Structure formats: C-alpha cells, structure tokens
Amino acid sequence: MEGLQAETHALSPGEEEEEQYRALALDTLWSTLAAVLVYVLVKVSLDGVRRWRARVSVLIVGSGPVGLTAALVAVRSGKVLKLTVLDERYRSALLCRPQQIALDPRSVRFLLGLGVDFDNMEGCWHNEHFFTRIGVFQEYLLSILEQRKHNVDVKVQLGTKFCEEFVRRLPAADWPRVIVVADGSCGDSCSVLGLSSDYTVESCQAYGANATIERLDQRQVPTPEIRAHSLYFDLSAYGVDALREHRNPTTKPGFHLKIYGTFRNRYMALVCPSSDTKMVRFLRHTANASIMKNIFHQSFNAYKTDIEPRLSDVTLHQLQCSRRLFEVQLSHRRVSAAYIDQDHVAVIVEGEAARVLNFDTGCGINLGMRGLESLGTFIYHIATAVDQSDVMEALSAKMAHSRLVVQDFKLSGLAKSVYE
Missing domain, CATH: 1.20.5 (Single alpha-helices involved in coiled-coils or other helix-helix interfaces)
Incomplete structure (x- = not known):
C-alpha cells in the first residue's frame, strides 16, 4: 500500500x-x-x-418652614459639606409663631421621605392632611438639623440678617457654592444678590375673599379644616335676586367655603370659579363693606364646629375680612435661579420669595414645598458639575421645575386646596 x-x-x-x-x-x-x-x-x-466625593457648601437665607425644609433636603442629599442657615429673627420669635399650617398628602409624603416623624410632632390628622402650628414645625426641623451635625457641618445663625454688610464681611474663602433664598415675600435678599425683582402675575380663574377672627379666650391648638361647597347667599335685601339665578340649571356651581386655623385664630376663605353671574358681579363691585362681613358672619355660624362659640352681634367686631371679592392671582419671579460668575455661586429662590398667592387658602406652605422637590437633584448636579456648562444646565432645569409648579397650581391648586 x-x-x-x-x-x-x-x-x-x-x-x-x-x-x-x-x-x-x-x-x-x-x-x-x-x-x-x-x-x-x-x-x-x-x-x-x-x-462620590464631591461636596459643596450651601447657604440658606430664611428659617421659615420652607427654609428649614430646604436645609433638611440639603443635608439629606449627601452632597453638602457645610450648611449655614441665616435668619434675622431670633429663636424665640420663630418658635412662638401661633399660626396653623396644613400639610397636604403630597407634602406629607415628601417630608416622610426626608425622615420627618409626624408621630413625634404636636398636631392632628384629618383626611390625610396634617395640621400643626408653624412654631412647632420649625422647632422640630431645627432639632433634626441639630442631630445631623455629626454628618454635615451645620451652623444655624439666628439673629443674623443677610444684607450688603454681611456680604462685604464674608471672606472669599467662605462663600458658598449654592445659596437658597427663602426669606418670604417681604425679604430683600434677592436684591442684595442682584436678582431681578420682576414678577409675572397670572390669573387662577377664580374670585375670592378672606376673613380672620381672633378670640383670645379660645385655645391655641391645631384643628382640622371645615369645607362647604355649592353655597349661595340671599342678597335680596341689597336688591340682588341671586336665588332665582341659583335655581337656573345652567348656572355654574356656587361658592366654596373653608374654615381653618386654631380656635383662637380662625380664618375663612370664600372662593368661586370665574363667572359672570349677578351675585359674583355684585360682590366684586359693591362699595358696601358690611355685605362681605355679614356673609362671613353667617357662614361661620352655620359651619363652625359644635364645641366653639357662635359669633354674635356683640362679638362681630372680632371678624376682619375683605371688602369685596377680588381676582385670585399667583405672582412668581421671572428669574428664580441665577449664577454669579465672579463668585461662582448658584442662587435659587424658593417659597414665597419665588411665588405668592394673593388669596389665603390655609395651604400656602405646600406651594413652597413643591419647589423643594427638585432641590436635592439640583444640589447633586451642582456638586458634581465639571464646568460652567453643567452648572447652567442644572439652573435651567431648576427654573423649568419652578415654572411647572406655577402651571400645576393654576390648573389644580385651588381645586385640591379649596374646591374638593
């Protein structure tokens, strides 16, 4: 082979x-x-x-509910090395504030995510809303910030006003990377920082009026709010036959009433969607200041709680109210975020310093909380920014969220806080 x-x-x-x-x-x-x-x-x-290692210093101007909540957001973000809170008021003036605040379910969920334990705070629950006094809320948040000092260098400087002199005396090395302005609608921190004071005023498509009652013999304890809907008033004594109009099936629903606050400081909000009914026209243009007072007087006696006294003709002087219906409007800053080039500081404006409703619904704190929902993300992006382009992108996103807060309130804010 x-x-x-x-x-x-x-x-x-x-x-x-x-x-x-x-x-x-x-x-x-x-x-x-x-x-x-x-x-x-x-x-x-x-x-x-x-x-992971990136950290920034943050300065918060204002220690109201929104300012202190912003401080808690900053601490919880994990991106803050040093946190300073300024307020020209002293601690005693902050913590003795008797006004009641109402936290709606969305704000409650937001605060729970920040570690707020409502079981350890004086207040009461009703329909998933939490009612407490402003001073109690602020004292609780201050105590949380005190506990966080081992993680972040927290400094609360009460009795210190943020002004031009303060800015001049601040060493360049101590300038923060982020400033949160939350000093309320009457604060002037924005002007100190050179931010534009221009506001945009937008209608909420509603008319309203407010009233307040101060009774020194009553308790200063939080109480649930009372709401009444589809109200009409007999104005025949003033020459307006509004009840006949009420019986017309094509007429829009009537007024919404809310009674809120402590028994000592009672507040009322009366509001209706924009319409051109006889009653609305009359109450918008009447020159008789006693008409609105009589409406609030009768409404309070009809819907108050059973355990609080009625308003009599003798105690009627304790009630102060709007003279007539006015248009409900929301004012908000055209510029709610800015960058100071020479100091490399990002500035944002929150709470009533950024947006103000001219009609008190008793849920005003919640509008400020909405703006804080994006604060943690903003601080993260500023802390991890590589260049100024990243900073500008973060500021742009924050302003977009501020505009969204305004638009959401215009669409559903009154419905959720008063109408429903």
Missing part, C-alpha cells in the same frame, strides 16, 4: 507579506481596544470617585 504523503504549499513573498500585515493589523486592533477599555474603566472609576 502506498503511504500518504503530506504536501505543503509554500507562500509566495507577496502572500507572506500580506499575512504578516493582517496579523499586525489584528494585534494593533486588539491593543487599541484594550487601551480604550482600560481608559474608559479608569475614567469611569475616577469620575465615580469624583462624584
């Missing part, structure tokens, strides 16, 4: 050179891919470490 003979095929010089070129190209490709992979892994790791 003939053996098998293996044959080898000799490569030509050209083919051998081409094979070597392919091998070299393949080695170069793998080397390049390996180098790129190592570069990406190192960059991602270093970027992750940089983001």
Whole structure:
C-alpha cells in the first residue's frame, strides 16, 4: 500500500507579506481596544470617585418652614459639606409663631421621605392632611438639623440678617457654592444678590375673599379644616335676586367655603370659579363693606364646629375680612435661579420669595414645598458639575421645575386646596 504523503504549499513573498500585515493589523486592533477599555474603566472609576466625593457648601437665607425644609433636603442629599442657615429673627420669635399650617398628602409624603416623624410632632390628622402650628414645625426641623451635625457641618445663625454688610464681611474663602433664598415675600435678599425683582402675575380663574377672627379666650391648638361647597347667599335685601339665578340649571356651581386655623385664630376663605353671574358681579363691585362681613358672619355660624362659640352681634367686631371679592392671582419671579460668575455661586429662590398667592387658602406652605422637590437633584448636579456648562444646565432645569409648579397650581391648586 502506498503511504500518504503530506504536501505543503509554500507562500509566495507577496502572500507572506500580506499575512504578516493582517496579523499586525489584528494585534494593533486588539491593543487599541484594550487601551480604550482600560481608559474608559479608569475614567469611569475616577469620575465615580469624583462624584462620590464631591461636596459643596450651601447657604440658606430664611428659617421659615420652607427654609428649614430646604436645609433638611440639603443635608439629606449627601452632597453638602457645610450648611449655614441665616435668619434675622431670633429663636424665640420663630418658635412662638401661633399660626396653623396644613400639610397636604403630597407634602406629607415628601417630608416622610426626608425622615420627618409626624408621630413625634404636636398636631392632628384629618383626611390625610396634617395640621400643626408653624412654631412647632420649625422647632422640630431645627432639632433634626441639630442631630445631623455629626454628618454635615451645620451652623444655624439666628439673629443674623443677610444684607450688603454681611456680604462685604464674608471672606472669599467662605462663600458658598449654592445659596437658597427663602426669606418670604417681604425679604430683600434677592436684591442684595442682584436678582431681578420682576414678577409675572397670572390669573387662577377664580374670585375670592378672606376673613380672620381672633378670640383670645379660645385655645391655641391645631384643628382640622371645615369645607362647604355649592353655597349661595340671599342678597335680596341689597336688591340682588341671586336665588332665582341659583335655581337656573345652567348656572355654574356656587361658592366654596373653608374654615381653618386654631380656635383662637380662625380664618375663612370664600372662593368661586370665574363667572359672570349677578351675585359674583355684585360682590366684586359693591362699595358696601358690611355685605362681605355679614356673609362671613353667617357662614361661620352655620359651619363652625359644635364645641366653639357662635359669633354674635356683640362679638362681630372680632371678624376682619375683605371688602369685596377680588381676582385670585399667583405672582412668581421671572428669574428664580441665577449664577454669579465672579463668585461662582448658584442662587435659587424658593417659597414665597419665588411665588405668592394673593388669596389665603390655609395651604400656602405646600406651594413652597413643591419647589423643594427638585432641590436635592439640583444640589447633586451642582456638586458634581465639571464646568460652567453643567452648572447652567442644572439652573435651567431648576427654573423649568419652578415654572411647572406655577402651571400645576393654576390648573389644580385651588381645586385640591379649596374646591374638593
């Protein structure tokens, strides 16, 4: 049997050179891919470490409910190295404030996420709303901030006003990276920082009036609110037959009434959607200031709680109210965020310093809380920003959220706080 003979095929010089070129190209490709992979892994790791270690200093001007909540958001963000809270009022003036605030379910959920324990706060629950006094709420938040001092350098400077002199005396090395202005509708911190004072005023498509009753013989304890709907008033004594209009099936629903506050400081809000009914026209333009007072007087006696005294003709002087119906409007700053180039400081405006409703619904704090829902993300982006472009993107996103807060309130704010 003939053996098998293996044959080898000799490569030509050209083919051998081409094979070597392919091998070299393949080695170069793998080397390049390996180098790129190592570069990406190192960059991602270093970027992750940089983001993880990134910290900023934050200054909050104002220690009201919104300002202190903003401080809690900043501490919980994990991106704050030093936190300073300023307020020109002293601690005693803050904590003795008797006004009641109502936190709606959305604000309650937001605060629960920040670690607020409502079981350890004086107040009461009703329909998933939590009612407490402003001073109690502020004292609780201050106590939480005190407990956080081991994680963040927290400094609360009460009795210190943020003014031009304060800015001049502040060393360049101590300038914060983020300033949150929450000093209320009468504060002047924005002007000190050079922010525009221009406001946009938008209608909420409603008319309203407010009233207040102060009774020093009553208790200063939080109480649930009372709501009444589809109210009409007999104005025949003033020459307006509004009840006949009420019986017309095409007429829009009537007024919504809310009674809120403590028994000592009672407040009432009367509001109706925009309409051109006889009653609305009359109450908007009447020059008789006693008409609205009589309406609030009768409404309070009809819907008050059973355990509180009625308003009599003798005690009627304790009631102060709007002279007539006015248009419910929401004012908000055109510029609610800015960047100070020379100091590399990002400034944002929150609470009533940013947006103010000219009609008191008893749920005003919640409008300020809405703006804080994006504060934690904003602080994170500022802390981890690589360049000024990243800072501007963060400021733009924060302003977009502020505009969204306004639009949401215009669409559903009164419905959720008064109508429903």
